[in-house]
Amino acid sequence: MKKISLLLMASIVLFSCKLTDQNETETEEENVPSAVKDSTVVNDKDEHGCLATAGYIWSKMNKECVKGYTGIPLNPIAKPDNEDEALSAFVLFSEDLSQAEVFFPNDTNSLVLKRLSEGKPWVFEDWQLVPWKGYVLKKGDEIKYAGDGQIGKKVTGSDTEE
Template structure:
């Protein structure tokens, strides 16, 4: 009787180990399948900024930023614009000698520099002028303007959203 009991216990142990090995293989196959079929999208740009979260690379600040977190400049033909996608945004470096402008529907930014305090920031035919907030010009034409406050504003309110 002892021999039969020992044989049964030994058989159960061997069978259990076989099931454990088989479960490990199933887990590995499942893991590999998930990794291959994963719908996680890697949409980081060449600088590591997560584009789907609204981050872009700031050339003047040397970091990922939300471009629309800068100073909002609305199109001159629609000063009461509430559509953020048609606005330009400006970020400055620490000493305000450079202004980085993110234009609507453009994936890159332009960096304007100023020669001295009180002078406009300039790059080719673009100019950013500090006047009653800021005015962004291209050539001689005013394109965008806005106050000097950061972030999205609620029209008819004196607080930021």
């Protein structure tokens, strides 16, 4: 009789602990907002750790994540009055101006051009960045992009009356 009551008592203790654990888990899940439960963690960092959704891209020249669109915009020659930054290339220069890094639209790779001396264009293979009325980016003899050399978006009108 002692064995049966001991077995019965052990069973009750085991099952009651199991029910208590299940109730605590359900309560914790109920306290979490549904948006958090349904969301998934998105890892949009590239192999260098740059956060693409925030506009960062790896700079080969600076060896760090940079916002490529903060450089000097060069508009495609096919659309010279382009105001869509997604179609523009952007140029960042090294501190000593011996190198220029070009970030092309819809491309995660950049192009680093080197300059031999002041007044000369920056060159890499058949690409040239020529300082002329701003900057002109050529591939071979064909002009691909051009810009006025000013950083940032251009304001074409004025908010004030003249």
